[in-house]
Amino acid sequence: MRIEAEHVGYTYMSGSPFETEALRDVSLVLDSGKYHAVVGHTGSGKSTLLQLFNGLEKPTEGKLTVGDWTITPETKQRDLYDLRRHAGIVFQFPEQQLFDETIVKDVMYGPLNLGLEREKAEQLAKDTLLRVGIGEELHARSPFELSGGQMRRTAIAGVLAMEPELLLLDEPTAGLDPKGQKEIMELFYDWFKEKPERTIVLISHDMNQVARYADHVVVMADGEKQLEKTPAELFTDGTTLQTYQLAMPETVRILKALEDASGRPVASDAFTREETLRRILAWEKGERSG
Ligand SMILES: Nc1ncnc2c1ncn2[C@@H]1O[C@H](COP(=O)(O)OP(=O)(O)OP(=O)(O)O)[C@@H](O)[C@H]1O
Ligand SMILES: [Mg+2]
Structure with a gap:
């Protein structure tokens, strides 16, 4: 799914004493079928940007196009419901959102919400769980009996089971050990390569990950887009890395x-x-x- 931002701005709690301008005049194009990364120091607006891409929030300035959807400050929330089905988002620590009594029910929740029949939703959930490495013997157990890494993978299965075209990943491996991090990054990459129109936008503080997987990198600072480059351009340029405090x-x-x-x-x-x-x-x- 292609994303285009035209002079997008976003302000939290506008008009209140806590007003925060999180994004300012952001224009960019993220091509369909590519693996994009958004990097930048803490508070630079990365997560805010990602939440605009699946219609969870609307820009407070400018215009955003995501696939067939056009989003402006005037867009009605109900017109964005459909976009959320096509653009899956994996938040930081997604396992905190597990809630159901069994693992398989938790993963079925999304597909059922999309209107799938129970039997189909269950099959889809089971297939997706196997794909993320959660074996059948665990499916009827409570998600809270799982290890941290398994809980993370179950939560990710819940997003993949919605069969999105666009996957938005907000530091999806935070807090995992190196082996767990690699497994999850490879899982996303395998998913990405399966169909040419699949698109990923990854937020990560780990430049090894970004260099390894991304085709295109957007650098943010203080709510503004600073530059867009290929990993080859960005990561061999020591001066630019230093300017934006990005690790080599x-x-x-x-x-x-x-x-x-x-x-x-x-x-x-x-x-x-x-x-x-x-x-x-x-x-x-x-x-x-x-
Ligand atoms: N719910 C909120 N209410 C008010 N201000 C917010 C909210 N979420 C974020 N902000 C502010 O908006 C700005 C951008 O935050 P954002 O979370 O998008 O940055 P980020 O680049 O994702 O940071 P990090 O790397 O720490 O996750 C920051 O100044 C932040 O304090
Ligand atoms: Mg963030």
Whole structure:
């Protein structure tokens, strides 16, 4: 699903003493079928932006287009209900929203709400649970008997079972151990690659994740869009990273260290372990041939 923001602004509690301008004059295009990331320091407006993308909030200024929906401050909330079915959102710590007595019922809740028959909703829930790695032996148990990582995956199954085209991810791996983080990121990536029109917008503070998965990165600061770049452009540009206080991905850091230590140029835009190894081997070959 394609997203276009035209001079979008958002102010919380307008007209009250607590008024906060969270977004100011944001214009951007997020192409359909791509994996986008939004980065920036705390309070820069990332989560607010994401909540506009699925119609949970409306912009207080400007115009937003998400797929076939146009959203302005005048749009009625009821006209956005349908958008929310197509744009799934995974909040930070989504397991806090688990509530039903069994795991499978919890995941069925969304599909049932969409009007699916009970039997179909149950099948869809079970299939989705298996896909996120929650085995059948657990389906009739209470979600509160699960481990933290399993609860997170159950909550994610609840979003995927709605069969969205657009997946909005707000720090989906926060608080998990490295293994759990990788599993969940791979899960989203597998989902993304399954159909060409599937689109992801990820908010993350982990630049290793962003470099590894994203096609396109939006940098926010103080409620404004600062720049949009490919990971290759952004993550090899040490000066820009420093300006926005973004960490350099580990793979890039290793290759830059190799370049500094050897005094020979190394292409540092590698974001996977395999690609990094290839670069090191290519460098070594050049080293040997003098
Ligand atoms: N519900 C709210 N009511 C009032 N102000 C809010 C609310 N949510 C966020 N804000 C304010 O809006 C601004 C942007 O917040 P937002 O949560 O979008 O930032 P963020 O980039 O997601 O930050 P973080 O990285 O900490 O999650 C901040 O100044 C924040 O204090
Ligand atoms: Mg946030």
